[in-house]
Structures are given as C-alpha cells and as structure tokens.
Amino acid sequence: MRLNVNGKAHEVDVEPEMPLLWVLRDELDTTGPKYGCGIAQCGACTVHVNGLAVRSCSLPVGQVQGDVTTIEGLGSGGALHAVQKAWIEHQVAQCGYCQSGQIMSAASFLTLNPAPTDAEIDAAMSGNLCRCGTYPRIREAVKAAVKMLKGA
Amino acid sequence: MSRLASIARRTFIIGSAAIAGGVVFGVYMVRKTPANPLLDDKTSGEAVFNPWVRIDATGITLIAPHTDLGQGVRSVQAVLIAEELDLDWGQFNVEPGVPSAAYYNSALAAEQVPFMSTDTSTSAEALRGVMGAIFKLLGLQLTGGSSTVPDSFVKLRLAGAVARETLKVAAAKQSGVAIEQLRTEKGAVVLPDGKRLAYTELAAAASALEPVQKVTLRDPSQWRLIGKPMQRLDIVPKSTGALKFGIDLRFDGMLYATAKVNPRQGGKLISFDAKAAEGMRGVKKIVPVTNGIAVIADNTWRAFQAANAITFEWGPAPYPAEQADHWSAVAASFVPDRLDKEWRKDGDVEAALGGSAITAEYRAPYLAHAPLEPISAIAKVTPDRVDIWVSSQMPRFAQEKVAKIAGVAAEKVHLHNQYSGGSFGHRLEFENITLATEVAKQMPGVPIKLTFSREEDFAHDYPRQITMSRARGSVKDGKVDALALDIASVSSSASQMKRVGQSVPGPDGQIPAGAWNLPYALPHFRMRAYRVPELAPTSSWRSVGASSAGFFADGFLDELIHAAGADPMQERLRLANNAVARKVLEAVAEMSNWKGAKLGEGRGRGVAFVESFGVPCAEVIEVMQTPDGVRIDKVWVALDVGRVVDPVNFDNQVKGAVVWGLGHAMNCEITYADGKAQQTNYHAYQGMRLYQCPAIDVRGLENGEKVRGCGEPPVPPAAPALANAIFAATGVRLREMPFTKNIRFV
Numbered sequence: 001m002r003l004n005v006n007g008k009a010h011e012v013d014v015e016p017e018m019p020l021l022w023v024l025r026d027e028l029d030t031t032g033p034k035y036g037c038g039i040a041q042c043g044a045c046t047v048h049v050n051g052l053a054v055r056s057c058s059l060p061v062g063q064v065q066g067d068v069t070t071i072e073g074l075g076s077g078g079a080l081h082a083v084q085k086a087w088i089e090h091q092v093a094q095c096g097y098c099q100s101g102q103i104m105s106a107a108s109f110l111t112l113n114p115a116p117t118d119a120e121i122d123a124a125m126s127g128n129l130c131r132c133g134t135y136p137r138i139r140e141a142v143k144a145a146v147k148m149l150k151g152a
Numbered sequence: 153m154s155r156l157a158s159i160a161r162r163t164f165i166i167g168s169a170a171i172a173g174g175v176v177f178g179v180y181m182v183r184k185t186p187a188n189p190l191l192d193d194k195t196s197g198e199a200v201f202n203p204w205v206r207i208d209a210t211g212i213t214l215i216a217p218h219t220d221l222g223q224g225v226r227s228v229q230a231v232l233i234a235e236e237l238d239l240d241w242g243q244f245n246v247e248p249g250v251p252s253a254a255y256y257n258s259a260l261a262a263e264q265v266p267f268m269s270t271d272t273s274t275s276a277e278a279l280r281g282v283m284g285a286i287f288k289l290l291g292l293q294l295t296g297g298s299s300t301v302p303d304s305f306v307k308l309r310l311a312g313a314v315a316r317e318t319l320k321v322a323a324a325k326q327s328g329v330a331i332e333q334l335r336t337e338k339g340a341v342v343l344p345d346g347k348r349l350a351y352t353e354l355a356a357a358a359s360a361l362e363p364v365q366k367v368t369l370r371d372p373s374q375w376r377l378i379g380k381p382m383q384r385l386d387i388v389p390k391s392t393g394a395l396k397f398g399i400d401l402r403f404d405g406m407l408y409a410t411a412k413v414n415p416r417q418g419g420k421l422i423s424f425d426a427k428a429a430e431g432m433r434g435v436k437k438i439v440p441v442t443n444g445i446a447v448i449a450d451n452t453w454r455a456f457q458a459a460n461a462i463t464f465e466w467g468p469a470p471y472p473a474e475q476a477d478h479w480s481a482v483a484a485s486f487v488p489d490r491l492d493k494e495w496r497k498d499g500d501v502e503a504a505l506g507g508s509a510i511t512a513e514y515r516a517p518y519l520a521h522a523p524l525e526p527i528s529a530i531a532k533v534t535p536d537r538v539d540i541w542v543s544s545q546m547p548r549f550a551q552e553k554v555a556k557i558a559g560v561a562a563e564k565v566h567l568h569n570q571y572s573g574g575s576f577g578h579r580l581e582f583e584n585i586t587l588a589t590e591v592a593k594q595m596p597g598v599p600i601k602l603t604f605s606r607e608e609d610f611a612h613d614y615p616r617q618i619t620m621s622r623a624r625g626s627v628k629d630g631k632v633d634a635l636a637l638d639i640a641s642v643s644s645s646a647s648q649m650k651r652v653g654q655s656v657p658g659p660d661g662q663i664p665a666g667a668w669n670l671p672y673a674l675p676h677f678r679m680r681a682y683r684v685p686e687l688a689p690t691s692s693w694r695s696v697g698a699s700s701a702g703f704f705a706d707g708f709l710d711e712l713i714h715a716a717g718a719d720p721m722q723e724r725l726r727l728a729n730n731a732v733a734r735k736v737l738e739a740v741a742e743m744s745n746w747k748g749a750k751l752g753e754g755r756g757r758g759v760a761f762v763e764s765f766g767v768p769c770a771e772v773i774e775v776m777q778t779p780d781g782v783r784i785d786k787v788w789v790a791l792d793v794g795r796v797v798d799p800v801n802f803d804n805q806v807k808g809a810v811v812w813g814l815g816h817a818m819n820c821e822i823t824y825a826d827g828k829a830q831q832t833n834y835h836a837y838q839g840m841r842l843y844q845c846p847a848i849d850v851r852g853l854e855n856g857e858k859v860r861g862c863g864e865p866p867v868p869p870a871a872p873a874l875a876n877a878i879f880a881a882t883g884v885r886l887r888e889m890p891f892t893k894n895i896r897f898v
Contacts, residue, residue: 014451015433022453026408031400032393034573035452036524037606041834044524071393080392087391091383091800094808095222096390097397097524097573126843129834131524131574132222133811135845137804 003064005030006073016062020054021045023061024070032071032100036129043128046101046108047071053108071100074107083107086145094132102128106142110149116142186253186291190215199358201318203254204233204311207355212244212339217255218304219248219295219545220386221523221575223863224801227384229304231797235377236312236370238336246385248569251547253291259302260294261287264661266495268669269766269858270730295545296580296692298765298861301797305859306369313367322358323349381800386571398543398570399528399603406530406599407436409591410455412462413444413583415611416469416827417689421445423465429458438462439594446591452603459605469827471687478687478824479515482620485640485684492643492683493659495668499676501624504634509624510715512708515888516700517821518615519693520829522837525573526609527584531592532599533558538565539599540589543572545580549652553582557589576812577692580648583612607832615822615829616693617644619663619684621704627716632723634676635709637667639701643683644690651689659683666698666762666868667705672727679705688824694812695764695867702762702868703817703875703889710758710876711885714749720876721746721759721772732792732855733768737761739790739851744772749880754778758876760869766858767865768792771810771873773846775881781896782878784814784846789866794856806850806866813870815840817889818897844897 003010005028012027019038024030024047033056036044040055047056050066074081080088083106093099102125109116109124116124121142130138190200198208204215216229230246233239249255261283263269267276316336323341324331326349333344340348372378389395414421424445426438434454439446445462449455472478529542531554538558544550547567555562572579588602604612619641626634643660663681670677693699713723721741728734740746740759749757754777761770769791776783787810796802819838823830831837852862875886878895886894 018451018453022451025400026451026453029402031396031402034397034524035399035526035603035606037834038456039606039833039835042524075392084391088383088387091387091804093222093384093387093390094224094804095524095572095574096386096395097222099390100393103391122843126841129524129839129841131522131576131812131839133808133815133840133845134804135811135840135842136807136848138842139845 001061003061004067006069014061017060019057020047020059020061020064020068021056024056030070030072034097034100036098041129042098043105044098044101046104046128048104048108051108051111053105071104074104081107082148083110083141083145086141086148090137090141090144092134092137092141094134098128098130102130102138106145110145114146114149116146186256188254189250189252197356197359199318199355201315201363202311203249203252204308205237205315207315207351207358209352209355212239212351214244214246215249216246217249217293218300219543219569219572219579221295221543221545221572221579223300223805224384224798225295225300226386227382228301228797228801229308230385231377231382232304232308233312235375236309237316238338240338241382243339251293251551251567253293253548255293256288256291257294257299257303258284258287258307260297260299263297263299263765266661269763270732291548293546293548296577298767298864301861302859305795309369310367313369314363314365317364317367318361319351319354319358321361321364322354326354326357378797379795379799382798384801395571397525397573398530398541399525399573401530401541401601403530403599406601407448407450407595408452408455409446409448409600409602410452410459410605410608411441411444411446411587411591411602412459412464412608413441413587413612414466415829416466417612418470419443419827420467421464422467424462426462428461432458432461437595439591441587441590446587446602448591448595448600456605471827473827474825475823478618481687482618482640482684485682486622486638487682490640490682490684492663492681494678494680495664496677496679498674499634501634501636501676501678504676505624505626505636509626510712511624512711512887514621514623514704514707516619516703517823517889518618518688518690519816519820520610520613520615520822520831520837521576521578521693522610522613522834523572523574523576523578526604526606527578528601528603529584529588530599530601531588532597533589533592534597536560536564538589539568540565540585541568541570542585543570543575543579544585545575546652550582550585553586554589557586558593576694578613580692581614581651606834610832610837611829613829614648614689614691616699617641617690617697618687619700621708623704623708625708625712627712630716630718632674632709632712632716632727635674635712637679637705637708638682639663639667639704640682640684641697641700642687642690644692644696647686647689648691662697664701665696666702666764669763670705671730671733671763671768672724673729674727694809695864698762698764698868699813702764703871706760706762706869706872707875707887710760710872710879714879720749724759724761733761733763735853735855736768736770736790736792739853740770740772740788743790743849743851744788746772754881756877756879756881758873758878758880760873760876762868762872764865764868765861767860767862769865769869771866771869773873773877775874775877777881778898781898782881783898784844784874787846787848789848790851790853791862791865792853792856793862794859795854796852799852802852802862803850805862807848809863809866810848810870811840811845813867814874815844817871817874818844818891821890
C-alpha cells in the first residue's frame with residue numbers, strides 16, 4: 001500500500017484496517033502523532049489528510065485517500081507554521097504530549113476559519129484533551145496565530 | 153527484602169525512637185556523602201565537580217535528577233545551576249542523570265512532620281532534621297510533593313558555585329593571575345585584560361583539582377536568571393513534535409508488546425485461551441506475566457488486537473467488588489478504634505457545640521491519574537545487564553524492582569529516565585516497569601516496548617484515596633465559633649509504600665492534610681483523622697490528601713460563615729492568624745475586587761483557602777447560573793511560594809493545577825463494579841475540556857520564609873471555591889464530588 005506522508009511516498013505492507021496512527025508510529029517511526037485513547041476522544045493523534053484534521057487512531061489506513069501531514073511536516077521550507085510559532089511564543093506546553101494534536105487541530109481549524117470568534121475557538125479546540133490544563137495558553141496562542149496568519 | 157526496604161525499616165525504627173526519645177543517631181552515616189555517580193564513567197580530561205556538573209573539552213553537562221513530568225523541572229534545575237555557574241541559556245546540555253543516592257530528596261522529608269509549616273520551634277525543626285536524615289540514609293531520590301524547587305534551590309546553586317570557583321582556581325594556575333582578579337561570564341573565566349578562558353578549555357586542568365567547597369552564594373539582587381521569564385528548554389521540541397517521550401523511543405530489533413492483567417487489581421489469573429491470538433499477523437510470542445498475559449508482536453496495534461482476542465477467567469478482587477461497599481467501609485470508620493490521630497484541639501468543641509450543631513457529610517471519590525501518555529516502558533534484559541527506558545518518579549525503587557525480576561544486582565540495571573507525557577503521581581508506581589521487565593526477560597537480548605492500552609491504563613491506575621468527612625459546627629454573634637471536623641480515609645501513603653516494601657510508621661499525615669492546619673484562630677476547633685482499612689489500592693494523586701481534606705474543611709467552614717451571616721472573605725480574614733496566609737487572602741480579595749459572594753441575577757462568588765505542601769493558596773471563583781447549567785467565568789488565585797523561580801512556568805503550572813482541581817471536582821470519579829473500575833477511557837472520565845475552562849488570573853507572593861513548590865498547592869482550593877461560588881449563585885450546597893452528581897455545568 002502506498003502512503004504519502006509529509007511529502008514523501010512510502011510503501012507499507014500492513015492490513016488496511018490498521019489505524020493510520022500505528023502505521024505512522026510503528027512502521028514509519030513518525031512519532032509526533034501520539035497514542036492517547038484509541039477511540040478519538042483525546043485528539044493526541046491528530047494529523048492532516050489533504051490539509052484537514054483527522055484522528056489517526058480511528059482512521060483505518062486503507063481509507064486514507066490523499067496526502068498525510070503530521071506535525072513533523074507542518075511547517076514549510078524549513079520554517080515553522082504560524083501556529084507552532086505562537087505555541088512557542090506563548091510557551092503553551094507543559095508535558096507536551098497533547099500538543100502535537102492541539103497544534104494540528106488549530107492549524108486545520110484556522111485554514112477553514114481564518115477569523116474565528118472566541119466561542120468558535122473554544123468549540124474547535126474542545127475535542128483535544130490536555131490533562132495538564134494548558135487551555136488558557138492554547139486560547140492565547142490560537143489568537144496570536146490568527147494575527148500572524150493575517151499578517152502573512 | 154530489598155536493600156532499600158531493609159535500610160528503610162531499620163532507619164524508621166531508629167527514626168521513631170529518635171522522635172520519641174530525642175536521641176541522636178547514626179551521625180557518621182548521616183554525615184557521609186553518598187558516592188558521586190558521575191565519577192563512574194568519568195573520562196580523562198573531564199572535570200566532575202559534584203553530582204550535578206560535568207565539563208569536558210566538548211561541552212558542559214548539567215544533571216537534573218528530578219524527573220520532568222511536564223512541570224518543567226529540567227529547565228528549573230538547570231537555571232539554578234546556570235545562575236551561579238554564569239552560563240547563558242544554550243551553553244549547556246541537561247541530562248536526567250542515573251538513579252543515585254546522591255540525588256536524595258532533602259526537602260520532602262520536612263513535610264512529613266506533624267507540625268504546622270509555620271512552626272519553627274526547636275522540636276519542629278529537630279524532627280524535620282531527623283526526617284531529612286532518614287531520607288538521606290535511604291538515598292530516596294523522589295520527584296513529588298511539590299518538592300523539586302525546595303530541594304534544589306540551595307543545593308543546585310551551590311553545585312554551580314563549586315564548579316565556578318574550581319574553574320577559577322584552574323584559570324588562576326594556568327594564567328598566573330590572582331584568583332581575586334578573575335570573574336566568570338557566559339561560560340568562561342575572564343582575566344583582567346579581557347581574555348576569556350572557556351570552561352571547556354579549563355576542564356582538563358580543573359579535573360586534576362579537588363573541587364573548592366567553600367563558596368558563597370550570590371545575593372538575589374545579582375541574579376540574572378532566577379525570577380526572570382525564560383524559555384523552557386523543551387518548549388521548541390514540544391511544539392514541533394521532535395521531543396521523544398519514553399513511548400516514542402525505538403531501538404534496532406525492538407518488538408512491541410502489551411499486557412492484559414486482571415482488572416480486579418491484585419486478583420489472580422485463573423485461566424486463559426490464547427488460541428485465537430496465536431496465529432494473528434505479527435504475533436511473535438504470548439507470555440505469562442504476574443496475574444495476566446502479554447503479547448509480543450511487531451507492531452503495537454497488532455499486539456493490542458491479539459491481546460483483545462485472548463479470553464480470560466479472572467479471580468476475584470482482594471477488595472469489595474461493588475462501590476457501595478467501599479462507601480460503607482469508609483462510613484463505618486468513624487469509630488474510636490480507627491482513630492489515626494487527633495490532629496488539632498483548640499478550645500473545647502463539645503462544650504461549645506452543645507446540642508445545636510450544624511452538621512454535614514462530605515464525600516470525595518476515587519480518581520485516576522490518567523496522564524495522556526499511557527504508561528509504557530522499554531526493557532532489554534541480558535544475563536548481566538538490564539536496560540530500561542521509562543519515566544519514573546522513584547528511579548531507585550524502580551531499579552530494585554527490575555533487578556529482582558531479572559535476577560541481577562541493582563547496579564546492573566541501567567534506568568534511562570525519560571520525559572513523560574504527564575504523571576500526576578502515576579509514575580510513582582511501577583507496574584509498567586515490572587511488566588516490561590517480565591516480558592523482556594522471556595525474550596533475552598531483544599528490546600521490548602510494552603505499552604498499556606488506555607483501557608489497561610485506567611484498569612491498573614492506583615487511584616486517589618476515597619474519603620468522607622463528618623463535620624459539626626456552630627456560630628455565635630455573626631461569627632464562626634466552633635468546628636469539629638472528622639475525616640475518614642483510606643491511607644494512600646500506606647497503600648503506595650506497601651508496594652515498595654515499606655510501612656509508614658505512625659499516623660498518615662495526608663489524611664488530614666489541608667484540614668488540620670487551617671491558619672484560623674477559631675475559638676473551638678477539633679480535627680480528627682480516622683484510618684479506613686485498605687480497600688482498592690490507592691496512591692498519591694496531585695496534591696494527595698489535601699485534594700479531598702481541603703475541600704471538606706473549607707467547604708464546611710463556608711457553610712458556617714454563611715450560617716453566621718458573615719462575608720466569606722471578611723470572616724476568613726478575621727480568623728486568619730498568620731501573616732503570610734492573611735496576605736494571600738488579601739491579595740486574592742484585591743485581585744478579584746471582592747465585594748461579597750452573592751452578586752444577584754444568577755451570579756455568585758466563592759473564596760477558598762487551603763495550605764498544602766507549606767504553601768498557602770487562596771482562590772476566588774465567579775460562576776453564573778445559565779439555562780444550560782452553571783458556567784465558571786473567572787478564577788483568581790494567589791499563593792505564596794517564598795520565591796518564584798520562573799514566572800512563566802509558574803503561571804502555567806498554577807493555571808494547570810486550577811484546571812486539574814476544577815475538572816476532577818466537576819466531572820470525574822472512578823467507581824468499582826464486579827471488582828473492576830467502571831471508567832475505561834476518557835469518554836467516561838473527561839476532566840476539563842477547553843470550553844469549560846474559565847479565565848484564570850495568577851499572582852505569586854514571596855512573603856514566606858522558605859522556598860516552596862507550586863505544582864500541587866493550587867489544586868485543593870479549586871473544588872471548595874467552586875462549591876462555595878455555586879452556593880452563592882444558586883443556593884445549592886455541594887458536598888460530594890464529582891459535582892455533576894447534583895448540578896449541571898455548561
């Protein structure tokens with residue numbers, strides 16, 4: 001089976017029902033996407049397929065149609081994505097285990113909605129669980145990324 | 153019995169005798185400095201100044217032995233060393249170091265004494281000294297109890313200063329310039345003519361010197377780093393996906409495993425049928441482990457699938473199968489022969505209460521830690537060496553457990569401590585470590601990564617204590633007059649220490665934590681702790697005893713204040729009998745512009761104050777009753793930690809602790825049915841999600857004499873502040889967590 005990940009084509013020999021997450025992590029050693037719950041409850045496994053956020057723990061690899069982007073491939077041309085820059089500037093992470101997924105969710109969301117209201121940010125980011133409680137900083141960083149993207 | 157455990161037993165006996173009789177013991181053993189582990193693999197030309205600093209021609213390495221669980225302590229430890237060593241950010245590497253007695257925790261012990269944190273009397277200080285000596289003898293390397301900064305604050309600055317002064321001696325010898333004329337800056341010794349001798353160039357010369365031990369610490373006015381905002385060392389890699397957690401590591405030839413262990417914790421495996429699993433793709437081996445079975449495969453998901461295909465017959469749980477029986481056992485423990493200790497007796501509560509007391513019963517349930525990175529470990533077992541890659545808060549105990557399973561000496565176990573995706577106390581336990589070792593032993597020479605599925609992680613968590621309080625109180629002339637607070641709880645400390653082969657002598661100080669030490673001059677105040685015999689196994693959960701006892705004490709006090717018709721803030725301020733605590737309350741009143749609890753139109757405010765880990769912390773919460781339920785609009789929090797080391801990380805930790813306290817108080821519990829935890833994944837254990845998160849304002853005060861940690865103390869006041877706010881807004885008094893049992897949130 002062929003899989004495009006972060007701009008690179010891979011041939012993988014796996015069952016089509018294997019979730020994308022485990023193909024990425026254990027077959028391709030791409031460990032930015034994390035295993036948290038396995039049932040699309042926590043969002044730590046979030047990656048993009050054709051630019052849109054999906055929960056890779058619950059997406060069978062056989063159903064993936066299109067290019068997969070993980071946090072490792074989010075930036076372009078060696079530069080970090082605006083969301084990543086905002087995450088660094090606001091020092092969002094504590095343990096950081098959820099943050100790959102948070103960042104991927106935020107980046108996808110801002111593509112769809114470049115000028116969100118506070119309530120829209122809250123709604124969009126509530127699918128990603130953070131056990132450390134970095135939510136106040138996640139809100140600030142998303143808003144900072146909105147400004148950065150507008151200026152871009 | 154393990155080496156540590158036997159030392160522990162001996163010293164605890166000595167310790168108890170010392171406590172009882174005031175005898176001086178083991179002076180030689182206590183003064184003896186544990187061996188420096190950095191000397192074990194010191195290379196020629198490398199300067200090792202102490203267990204925390206090593207420099208060679210290629211670079212500067214600082215050792216941060218407190219485990220980074222997300223609280224940022226690698227950076228915090230590094231900044232303390234770098235401050236005195238005159239290093240700039242980026243001029244050094246930080247490593248977690250190896251497990252060693254040299255890294256014993258010198259601060260945690262001081263909290264294990266039955267004295268108020270503000271009590272600096274001779275007997276209180278003497279007992280703190282005794283407890284500190286015990287921890288040193290044990291070589292107890294432990295991350296927890298909000299003790300990293302208190303343990304490190306002086307020790308690591310001294311480590312940096314020792315290295316600095318020794319490097320200056322080396323520079324003086326090399327240059328012929330008198331040492332008084334040398335200064336240090338940005339990783340170099342600077343000569344009077346401006347010539348710079350980099351530490352790395354001086355390392356070889358310094359390695360031949362005895363480290364200078366007489367050093368002076370800088371005055372806080374000279375600090376470049378401490379107290380200033382800094383960028384945590386892990387912020388960039390955690391924002392790019394580059395940081396490798398324990399669960400992300402990979403080694404040549406590594407296989408992937410998972411285990412299914414009796415979900416009735418501690419129950420036996422009676423029989424199993426793995427036929428369906430054996431032929432599944434990728435399965436390499438199915439092996440027995442303690443009370444369960446593990447599958448080794450070529451991919452974690454395939455191991456999960458195969459484990460799910462195995463059928464099991466499990467033995468019964470060694471505790472009541474049904475939740476109701478757990479509560480009955482707690483409720484039955486308010487009896488004289490279960491009295492653990494009467495912790496506080498001011499005035500005469502019985503006389504003051506008479507027959508007209510206000511009464512209430514409070515409850516706090518079991519709670520899972522559920523860090524987002526499920527517990528995992530990588531083990532490689534060979535006949536004469538074991539390697540284990542894992543995040544552990546007690547690496548030396550982990551090392552001993554692995555050694556016992558693998559049948560090797562403890563020093564043959566190489567534990568490589570990792571960054572972890574959260575802990576909240578779970579990584580004080582060992583089941584991932586012991587199981588990985590058991591599995592790897594059955595495939596010698598092959599690195600095995602054992603990952604718990606989220607369901608196994610929930611099933612095998614050791615939850616927070618289950619506990620209840622029965623309280624009576626009275627008011628007089630618009631003031632709170634008497635408070636009689638009884639708390640019955642299982643001992644999470646005893647349960648936890650039993651698993652490392654130790655007993656906890658005397659009463660458990662965590663049962664009354666945050667309740668007995670209210671800094672209030674109540675005319676009549678009695679606090680008694682009752683110990684419930686162990687039910688389900690429990691463990692330390694972020695803020696431990698105070699997470700429940702603090703809720704009971706402050707929540708009921710708030711009931712009395714409202715009954716007296718007093719203002720919740722003014723009455724607490726009136727009662728406050730120590731200056732540091734009072735300033736914390738004053739700060740939160742000012743921050744929140746407190747003008748009363750009942751704001752009308754469905755809005756209300758609550759204030760709560762709890763001191764835990766020596767840190768007084770007050771929170772004000774404002775809520776609004778909406779058609780969709782109660783909404784938390786705002787939290788103000790003030791706490792006194794003596795010194796804020798990094799204001800950014802402090803702010804993040806405190807906010808996270810508030811979210812932790814609120815989310816679990818609102819939404820979470822672990823309950824047992826058929827001997828198994830009923831909550832198996834995050835769908836049934838949500839904590840707080842972003843849409844429920846209020847705006848949070850944080851202020852760190854620095855009036856306290858001792859430097860304290862901030863990771864746990866903001867947890868306990870969150871639940872009572874919320875309950876008190878909801879009462880002010882709605883008239884509903886919440887006495888049982890989770891609050892969703894009795895009220896709906898937005």
